[in-house]
Amino acid sequence: MKQTIRFGRVFGVEIGANWSLLVLILLVAHGLSTVVLPALAPGQSTTAYWTAGAVCGLLIAGSLLLHELAHSVVAVRAGLPVERITLWMLGGASVLGGEPASARAAFRIAAAGPLSSLGLGLAAGCGALALSALGAPELIVSSTWWLGSINVVLAVFNLLPGNPLDGGRILRAILWWRTGDPDRAEIGAARAGRVLGVVVTALGFAQWLSGQFAGLWLILVGLLIGTVAASESRAARMRVALGQIRVADVMAEPGVVAHDAMTVDQFLAGIVPGLPEAAYPVVDLDGRAAGTVELHSLVGIRRSLAPSTRIAEVRTPLEDVPLAQPTDLVADLAVRMRQDALALVTESDHRLVGVVSRRDVARLVQGAPLRPTGQEPYPA
Numbered sequence: 001m002k003q004t005i006r007f008g009r010v011f012g013v014e015i016g017a018n019w020s021l022l023v024l025i026l027l028v029a030h031g032l033s034t035v036v037l038p039a040l041a042p043g044q045s046t047t048a049y050w051t052a053g054a055v056c057g058l059l060i061a062g063s064l065l066l067h068e069l070a071h072s073v074v075a076v077r078a079g080l081p082v083e084r085i086t087l088w089m090l091g092g093a094s095v096l097g098g099e100p101a102s103a104r105a106a107f108r109i110a111a112a113g114p115l116s117s118l119g120l121g122l123a124a125g126c127g128a129l130a131l132s133a134l135g136a137p138e139l140i141v142s143s144t145w146w147l148g149s150i151n152v153v154l155a156v157f158n159l160l161p162g163n164p165l166d167g168g169r170i171l172r173a174i175l176w177w178r179t180g181d182p183d184r185a186e187i188g189a190a191r192a193g194r195v196l197g198v199v200v201t202a203l204g205f206a207q208w209l210s211g212q213f214a215g216l217w218l219i220l221v222g223l224l225i226g227t228v229a230a231s232e233s234r235a236a237r238m239r240v241a242l243g244q245i246r247v248a249d250v251m252a253e254p255g256v257v258a259h260d261a262m263t264v265d266q267f268l269a270g271i272v273p274g275l276p277e278a279a280y281p282v283v284d285l286d287g288r289a290a291g292t293v294e295l296h297s298l299v300g301i302r303r304s305l306a307p308s309t310r311i312a313e314v315r316t317p318l319e320d321v322p323l324a325q326p327t328d329l330v331a332d333l334a335v336r337m338r339q340d341a342l343a344l345v346t347e348s349d350h351r352l353v354g355v356v357s358r359r360d361v362a363r364l365v366q367g368a369p370l371r372p373t374g375q376e377p378y379p380a
């Protein structure tokens with residue numbers, strides 16, 4: 001999820017939001033001001049309802065941020081860097097800079113989010129009772145009560161046992177602890193996530209068909225759960241198949257390399273006849289990786305244009321090419337490669353040091369033996 005706005009850093013974690021967070025805030029404000037609050041606290045002006053609705057929308061975004069921050073703080077304490085937190089339409093996402101070191105750490109990181117939502121929910125509930133006792137306006141009491149209940153719902157929903165929900169992460173930590181194998185535990189939690197995705201989507205449909213708009217939301221969430229779970233399951237299977245093999249072990253020397261300044265004609269003339277590759281690396285004038293070109297797209301350039309078209313104009317730019325460093329795991333690269341024919345291996349200064357083709361990875365997956373399951377004791 002792309003960050004459209006950056007708010008700054010908290011605990012060294014970059015906090016930002018995607019524009020779609022606005023959709024969430026507006027939907028919450030709309031639903032509260034037109035349906036929920038008029039029912040809970042009747043007899044107020046439209047302005048009052050909309051003001052309360054907008055404040056609650058913003059506070060919901062704040063609640064999501066606190067939920068994600070709770071994950072992050074526990075992760076940072078466990079020695080795991082957290083790159084960023086992005087809030088968006090369907091909630092928040094924390095990008096961790098690695099894997100928890102143990103099942104226990106994974107459990108704590110996962111449980112921190114729902115616990116904070118539950119805490120917020122209880123605090124808001126107590127706050128609403130106190131405000132009511134002090135004789136605060138009904139609109140404020142109802143809004144506070146609603147905020148509390150939504151946070152409790154958020155905690156409970158997130159605890160559903162399937163990846164990528166927190167409940168799935170907790171399930172994975174438990175499976176990891178019991179089997180000693182984080183990747184097989186991930187496959188189990190991802191499988192549960194795929195089932196959960198189907199169930200949530202189906203519930204959403206049922207709700208939508210019964211005339212409730214919120215059903216659409218649930219359908220989106222269900223589809224997201226299913227999709228993410230499927231890709232996480234693929235990644236975990238890849239890790240099981242490829243184990244600890246590093247990119248340096250499988251990368252090939254970059255053979256034929258295209259230069260940004262070459263014309264398509266010049267490059268095509270230099271390819272070894274009879275030994276064409278599906279794609280070639282491209283470097284810039286300083287020898288740094290600049291992207292890739294696919295042979296079929298070069299051949300597709302009309303003959304009359306080939307002498308005047310530069311490789312720089314037709315290459316796939318570096319930001320769209322799967323990249324790896326020699327010490328990276330092949331399994332992680334394989335997940336990033338998807339449909340790409342070629343991945344580039346660079347040093348930290350972007351100097352091209354090797355290439356990995358999809359064909360090589362596919363061969364490796366077919367031929368590689370399964371990694372033996374290591375028994376890791378649960379840390380005391």
Ligand SMILES: [Zn+2]
Nearest residue numbers: 113114158166
């Ligand atoms: Zn969470």
